[in-house]
Amino acid sequence: MSSVSPSHPPAPPRISAVPSPEGRFGQFGGSYVPETLVTALTQLSDTYQRIQRDDSFWGHLADLQRHYVGRPTPLYHAGRLTDHARALSRSQDRGANIWLKREDLAHTGAHKINNTLGQGLLTVRMGKKRIIAETGAGQHGVASATAAAHLGLACDVYMGAEDVRRQRLNVIRMKILGANVIEVDSGSRTLKDATNEAMREWMGSVEHTHYIIGSVVGPHPFPMIVRDFQSVIGQETKAQCLRTFQRLPDAVVACVGGGSNAAGMFYPFVDEHRVKLIGVEAGGHSSQPGQHAASLTLGSPGILHGSLSYVLQDQFGQTAPVHSCSAGLDYPGVGPEHAYWHQTGRVAYTAVTDKEALDAFTLLARAEGIIPALESAHAVAHALDAAAQMPRDAHLVICLSGRGDKDVDEAARLLAQREQPTR
């Protein structure tokens, strides 16, 4: 007995039509957490669902974005960087126009504030009085501390001891803003361990505390909520491109650690199939295990921090050591929606090394007078090569996710190391 099959298969769903109600992006995502957290995650999902049609919530957020964050951030034509790409191309008709989406000009110096203000307002809606956050580069920690100060919430930030050392300036900023910075000494003493610690803490405090995850990672509904709050980046970029050069860009490039700036930049473009999307991961020293943090480029599917995605793990599911010169990319996993975009081929992912990122860091500073975050410098490094191969009338947008003030100590140390002849 065979059942009658429909004559036309249903049209494939749009790539933006995720996650499913269970939090699945294709096979990726989901919610792998102790039962203790389920009630809090359900409450968060319900609250988020409820505010979807609540004009007062979105109106309040839009007002903050405009008058407090300084949005829309500019879309800047990087003329001298474009010249550099054209020189690299060694061709009369190659070398696309390079544009910078200036998230570095957002209040606190990075895109992270887009998410923390959104989730901060959600915290208030849930009637909770305290937030906790994990941070790697310290940008999410600073953005969380800022949102907490603005909204009158208590704030504890978990940060790996290694990152406290690398990002001293941001530690000071968090403290000035009234946040409590908790140094995490376990494991690799970086972002993954700070995330473990924040999740542990949350299990004991869920009734009055909201955990503001800083990237598009973690259990459902976090990857979706963070993506949505960051999507203002891509929405503004789209409108600015149409206004400035009357069409969508040919390519958009963003760096990917957990992947929040990239998700926010890419999401409004994923159904625009003519726009090429490129995510740039941290290639570290090399592609050897432990020497990089390129989960999509060099990892495979596994479960970490509450969701199924691409991760760097050994054969037994133990998280592998990772390395990147940039604390914000130094993470062994990536958001599940990126895994989905990777698997479907919608976004191309690649990696650049510490050295290439550091070169781009210096180049952007000298060519444009803009010191980028080391994270964003990864996107700049790849974008230069990509632009050099594109036609001269093409347009490429880089998501310049943050400014590099926080990185000047670390960059100076790395540049000095480079000048030392190796023994």
Added chain:
Amino acid sequence: MTLPAAGPTLRPVNRIEEIFAGLRRENRRAIMPFACGGFPAPGSLAALLPALERAGASIVEIGFPFSDPIADGPVIAAAMHEALQKGATPGSVLEEIAAVRARVSLGLVAMVSVSIVWRMGGPQGFVAKAADAGFDGFIFPDVTFEESTELRRAAAARGCTASLLVAPTTAPKRAQEIAQACTGFVYLLARTGITGERQDAPEIGRMVANLRQATDLPIACGFGIASADHVRAVVRHADAAIVGSALVRRMADAANSGRDAVAEAESFTRDLARGLEDPAAVASAPQQHPQQQQQ
């Protein structure tokens, strides 16, 4: 409920179900120590499990060392990191269990992160490996009820139990649904937060009563139980007391000061087991006969 007639539907009796049925016949309660595989050193389970059995344990939970154990507190997380650093792997824990299985009649429950399960063959593949090694049941501490279907099915297919967690934050109705999906026993978290020792005894009477309305399965209660008094308070309501961090910390202290960690574990467990002796503990025991749960 009657037992199914002999025939193709009859499954082999599970050791954990058998242990709890025996305890109920005698109106007794159980102590369930937690041991971290590979701690204090790879190979420790060979001596540790027989020692825990001598001390009065009925069932032992074996934690698979994991690099990022978000559900565990600092003591167990540190033990897991140490075990991994000394070369333990989930694979070596399975080997240790296979080697010691025949020498103990304890029920053995694997407490394992879904991250490990996913990498080691997925639900079917991992459960098969663990069942072959001699495990009788599973606890997946970072799997929600909603994500647990395939894991529960895989465990049932190999005649193993799968115990889901109920937390103090779990709404009563959801707690009942979770309890009805469990096999072997229900794992009740005595407190919110992570594992670790506490000063005060947990208050679980209301939570246990809620679960008893939904299931006849034994209820094992853990998180923060650190003394015979805590055990006594817990088994007044629950069928078993799970002791983790307090035991692991004593083993760590012993190992660090050059004493025998296994002997320490044995004497502490014997101490805890005194909490089972209080006659008051049997006062609120369910009076009905033990029933086979067929799920």
